[in-house]
Amino acid sequence: MSLSRKAAVVGAYEHPTRFAPDKSMFQIMAESVRGALKDAGLTIKDVDGLCTAGIGMSGMGIVGFCDYMNLTPNFVDSTSIGGSSFVAHTAHAAAAVAAGLCSVCVVVYGSTAASSRFAIGTGGAGGGGDPCDQYEIPFGPTTVGSYAMVAQRHMHDYGTTSEQLAEIAVTMRLHASMNPAAKYREPITAEDVLASRIISSPLHLLDCCIISDGGGALVVTSAERARDLRKKPVYILGTGETVRHVADGHRDFLEIAAAQSGRLAFERAGVTHKDIDLAMIYDSFTITVLATLENLGFCKRGEGGAFVQGGRLRFDGDLPCNTDGGGLSSNHPGMRGIFLVIEAAKQLRGECGPRQVKDCDVALVHGTGGTLGTRHSGATLILSNQ
Amino acid sequence: MAEQQQKKYSKPLPHIDEENRPWWEALQRHELYVQRCRDCGATRYYPRALCTQCLSERTEWVRCAGRGKVYTYTVTYQNQAAGFRESLPYVMAYVELDEGVKMLTNLVDCRPEDVKIGMPVEVVYEDVTPEVTLAKFRPAR
Numbered sequence: 001m002s003l004s005r006k007a008a009v010v011g012a013y014e015h016p017t018r019f020a021p022d023k024s025m026f027q028i029m030a031e032s033v034r035g036a037l038k039d040a041g042l043t044i045k046d047v048d049g050l051c052t053a054g055i056g057m058s059g060m061g062i063v064g065f066c067d068y069m070n071l072t073p074n075f076v077d078s079t080s081i082g083g084s085s086f087v088a089h090t091a092h093a094a095a096a097v098a099a100g101l102c103s104v105c106v107v108v109y110g111s112t113a114a115s116s117r118f119a120i121g122t123g124g125a126g127g128g129g130d131p132c133d134q135y136e137i138p139f140g141p142t143t144v145g146s147y148a149m150v151a152q153r154h155m156h157d158y159g160t161t162s163e164q165l166a167e168i169a170v171t172m173r174l175h176a177s178m179n180p181a182a183k184y185r186e187p188i189t190a191e192d193v194l195a196s197r198i199i200s201s202p203l204h205l206l207d208c209c210i211i212s213d214g215g216g217a218l219v220v221t222s223a224e225r226a227r228d229l230r231k232k233p234v235y236i237l238g239t240g241e242t243v244r245h246v247a248d249g250h251r252d253f254l255e256i257a258a259a260q261s262g263r264l265a266f267e268r269a270g271v272t273h274k275d276i277d278l279a280m281i282y283d284s285f286t287i288t289v290l291a292t293l294e295n296l297g298f299c300k301r302g303e304g305g306a307f308v309q310g311g312r313l314r315f316d317g318d319l320p321c322n323t324d325g326g327g328l329s330s331n332h333p334g335m336r337g338i339f340l341v342i343e344a345a346k347q348l349r350g351e352c353g354p355r356q357v358k359d360c361d362v363a364l365v366h367g368t369g370g371t372l373g374t375r376h377s378g379a380t381l382i383l384s385n386q
Numbered sequence: 387m388a389e390q391q392q393k394k395y396s397k398p399l400p401h402i403d404e405e406n407r408p409w410w411e412a413l414q415r416h417e418l419y420v421q422r423c424r425d426c427g428a429t430r431y432y433p434r435a436l437c438t439q440c441l442s443e444r445t446e447w448v449r450c451a452g453r454g455k456v457y458t459y460t461v462t463y464q465n466q467a468a469g470f471r472e473s474l475p476y477v478m479a480y481v482e483l484d485e486g487v488k489m490l491t492n493l494v495d496c497r498p499e500d501v502k503i504g505m506p507v508e509v510v511y512e513d514v515t516p517e518v519t520l521a522k523f524r525p526a527r
Contacts, residue, residue: 122464134400135432138520139478139492140462140470148460149480156458156503201461201498248438249420249431249487253458253480373458373480374490 004269007094008226008233009383011040011219012345014324018183018212018331021115025056026068028110028215033069036217041230042104049075049096049105049220051089055118055334056111065108075102081243081377082369083282085109086218086337088379091239093220103221107341110215111333120334121208122199132246136374144208144285146371148200150253151287155202157254158302162202164309165286166193169206169328171313172283176325178315178355183212184329207286209327209336216338218345234345237362238269238382245375257378258295258366265380266297271362273298276382278347278363279319280340283326289313292366293321296380320357323347337367341381348385361385395514397469402517408447409433413519416511418450420485431487452509453526454483461498477501481523495524 013035015028023031029052037043050073052062062078065071075096079088086109093105113120121144154160170190176182188206196205226233240261244251266272279298283289290304298319299307313321322328324343327336344363346352362384370376402410409432412419422429423437424444436443459479465471477493479501493501494510506526513519 119466123466129401131406131434132432134402134406136490137398138400138514138518139490139522140397140465140467140473140476141478141490142462142465142467145460145462145465145478149458149478152460153458153503197463198461199464201463203460246432246488246490248428249489251488 002268003094003098003239004237005223005235006098007220008223008235009090009218009341009345010221010226010229010231010233011036011042012342013039013217014181014339014342015110015215016181017214019114020112020213023112025054025110025112026065028112028213029065029108030069032110032215032217033106033108036106036219039231040219042219046104047071047073047106049073049093049102051077051093051105051107052109053078053080053085054109054111055113073102075105083284083335084337084367084369084377084379085335087340087365087367087381088241090218090220090236090341090381091241091379094236094239097220097222103225105220106217107220107338108215108217109335109338111335112213113334114211114213118211118334120211132375141374142200143371144203145200146373147285147287148203149373150291151202153253154287154291158305160290160305162194163190164305165207165290166190168283168286168289168308168313169193172322172326172328175315175323175355176329179325179330182325182330183210203285203287209284209332210329212331212333214331214333216342218338218341232349232385234348234383234385236381237271237384238265238267239380240264240268241377241379243375243377253373254291254301256291256295256372257368257376258292258380261378261380262296262366265382269382271382275362276319276364277360278323278344278357279321280344280363280365281321282336282340282366282368283322283328284368286328288368288372289321291372292368296364296366315355315357323352323355323357337369337379340365340367344383348383398467399515399518405435406433410518413511413521416519418452418509418521419447420450420483420487422446422448429486431489448485450483450485454481454507454523456493456501456503456505456507457482457488458503459493459501479523481507489521492522493524494522
C-alpha cells in the first residue's frame with residue numbers, strides 16, 4: 001500500500017518565542033497545539049491522535065502531556081530518535097491516518113532549552129546507560145565532537161574546507177535576516193565563521209547550531225478531509241527512516257542514515273531530485289547539511305563542499321535550503337525536526353514573504369537526530385502542495 | 387601509578403557487568419581483545435554475548451596487537467562535563483585497529499596539532515581506578 005497523498009499537513013505553527021523563562025515546556029507545547037489547530041481551522045475536540053517526544057520530558061512524557069491537555073487519543077506515538085523524531089512522527093501520523101487508526105493527529109514539540117541552560121552540544125554526550133555508551137563515555141564524547149569527527153574525515157578524504165562549511169552558516173544567517181522570529185539576524189561572513197573560536201576541531205562556534213527556547217506543532221489528517229479545511233493541504237508523498245551506528249566497529253562514517261531514508265522517501269514519493277524546490281535539512285552543524293545533501297543524492301559523495309558554494313542553498317539559489325534560518329541562526333530548542341516540517345509547509349503554501357521560494361511545489365525534509373559520528377537517526381519526508 | 391589512583395578520578399566510568407567483564411578484566415592485565423564469531427567468522431567491537439550477523443553465542447576472543455591508524459579525530463576545546471572541563475584540550479579519535487575494527491579512544495603523549503588521519507598509533511594502558519583500565523593510543527614508536 002502506498003502512503004502517497006493519503007494524508008496531508010493541514011496545520012502548522014511555530015511558537016514565536018526564543019527565550020521563555022516565564023513558561024513551562026508543556027505550556028509552550030499547549031500554545032503550539034492551539035496555534036496549529038487555529039491554522040487548520042480545527043478544535044482540540046477534533047484531535048484523536050498525538051505524537052511527541054523531547055529532551056525535557058520523562059520517558060512517559062507523552063502520557064503526562066495528554067494529562068496536561070486532558071486528551072485521550074486513539075493513537076499515540078512517542079518515537080524518540082533525537083531531533084529527527086518529529087519528522088518521523090509526521091510520517092507515523094500520516095500512516096496512522098491512512099490506516100484509520102485516528103483521523104486528526106497532532107505532532108508537537110516544545111522546550112525551554114535556553115532558559116533552563118541545557119548544555120546540549122558540549123555537555124558530554126551519551127546518556128551513559130546503554131551498553132554502547134560504556135565504550136565512549138570514558139573518552140569525553142560531546143555532541144559537537146561526534147559531528148566534528150565526520151567533518152575531519154570528510155576534509156581528509158575529499159579536501160573539503162572550513163570555508164566551504166562556513167558558506168552554509170552564512171546562507172542560514174542570510175535567511176534568518178528575513179525571518180522576524182529568528183534569534184540571530186545580523187548577517188555574517190565566512191571570515192566571521194572562521195574567526196569564531198574552535199569548539200571541537202574542525203568546527204567553529206558559528207559552525208554550531210544555537211540554543212533557544214521554542215516549540216511548534218503540526219496537524220495531520222486525511223487528504224479527503226484536508227480539502228475542506230482552511231489552508232491549502234500539504235500532501236505527504238513519501239517517507240523514510242533509519243539509523244546508523246558504529247556497526248560492530250566497521251562503520252563508514254561518511255555514509256549516514258540519510259542515504260537509506262532518502263532513497264526510501266524518493267522511491268515511495270515517485271519523484272526525483274530535479275523535482276525538489278526546497279530542502280529543509282537539519283543543520284545541527286554545518287557538516288550535517290553537507291553530509292546530508294551528499295547522502296540524499298543531491299551531489300556525489302565528496303562533492304558536497306563544492307556543491308554548497310556559490311549561493312546554491314540560498315532562497316533564490318538552485319536548491320533553497322533552510323529558508324527560516326535553520327538551527328544555525330533561527331532556533332534550536334534542543335531538537336528542531338518539527339521546524340523543518342513547519343517551514344516546508346509554509347513555503348509550499350506560499351506564506352513566507354521576503355524569503356518565499358518561487359514556484360515552491362515539492363519540498364524535501366530531512367531530520368538527523370543524535371550524534372553523527374557515533375549513533376544517529378535519519379527521517380526523510382517529501383511533501384507537495386499538489 | 388599508586389599515587390595517581392589516590393587522586394580523585396572524576397571522568398565518567400564505564401558500567402561493568404557480567405556480559406562485558408572479561409573484556410574489562412583483560413584491560414586490567416593490559417591486554418586488548420576483539421571478538422570473533424566461531425560460526426560465521428564476523429569480527430565485532432565492542433564486546434557482546436551474541437554475534438550480530440548470525441546470533442551465535444560461540445565467541446572467540448582475539449588478542450589485538452595494539453596497533454592501528456587514526457581513522458578520524460577531533461581536538462575538543464569545550465566540554466562542560468566533570469573531569470573533562472579540567473583537561474582541555476584533549477584529542478578524541480577513532481583508531482582503526484590492525485584487526486579491522488574502529489575503536490573510540492583518546493590520543494595521548496602527542497601535541498594535538500601533530501595528529502594526522504592515517505597516523506600509525508599504538509595502545510597505551512591507563513589504569514584510572516583499581517577496577518578500570520582504559521585503552522588509549524599514542525603515536526607508534
